[in-house]
Amino acid sequence: MIKRGPVDVLVFALGEPRFDGSILRELEKQTSSGTIRVLDVMVLYKTETGECLRVDMEDLAADDLAALTATGFETLDLFDSEDADTLWEGMLPDTAVIALAIELAWAVDFVNVLEDAGIEVALNFRVPAIVIDEALAALDA
Numbered sequence: 479m480i481k482r483g484p485v486d487v488l489v490f491a492l493g494e495p496r497f498d499g500s501i502l503r504e505l506e507k508q509t510s511s512g513t514i515r516v517l518d519v520m521v522l523y524k525t526e527t528g529e530c531l532r533v534d535m536e537d538l539a540a541d542d543l544a545a546l547t548a549t550g551f552e553t554l555d556l557f558d559s560e561d562a563d564t565l566w567e568g569m570l571p572d573t574a575v576i577a578l579a580i581e582l583a584w585a586v587d588f589v590n591v592l593e594d595a596g597i598e599v600a601l602n603f604r605v606p607a608i609v610i611d612e613a614l615a616a617l618d619a
Contacts, residue, residue: 479593483585485517486604487556489565492574501576515581520557522565522575530566554579 508514521533556579565575592599 479590480586483515483582483589484602486578486580486582488578488580490576490578491569492576493570494573505578513582513584515583517554517579517581518556518577519579520562520577522562522569522577524566524569524571524573526572528571530562530569532562 505514505516509516523531523533525531557577561577565577569575589599
């Protein structure tokens, strides 16, 4: 039996960073429903002068960190300084990046049921949502 689901690493580029709480609210919604577990978060910002700033979950105030961990966020230190350096190289000044390691928690029970039935996963790949949207739009045209 597996105990963890597959993990997606997602990197989001914010050309004009606006942190209004909507991202956090959606992540909380998805974690509280058991759909995902957030294993790690890294936020990078490159200032107008090129200074590189990094905010990790453990850098948050104790109250903020307690609120996040209560909703299923974990801090497994999956992202390191090499990851940050790699991302900063491609960033323009006055932009931000959010890197997330998200466990697909919904898959744990599903895969265990498949294994109990003697079924193996033969192929697994992800098609980005934008590709699906574009393909469906092309079919409709």
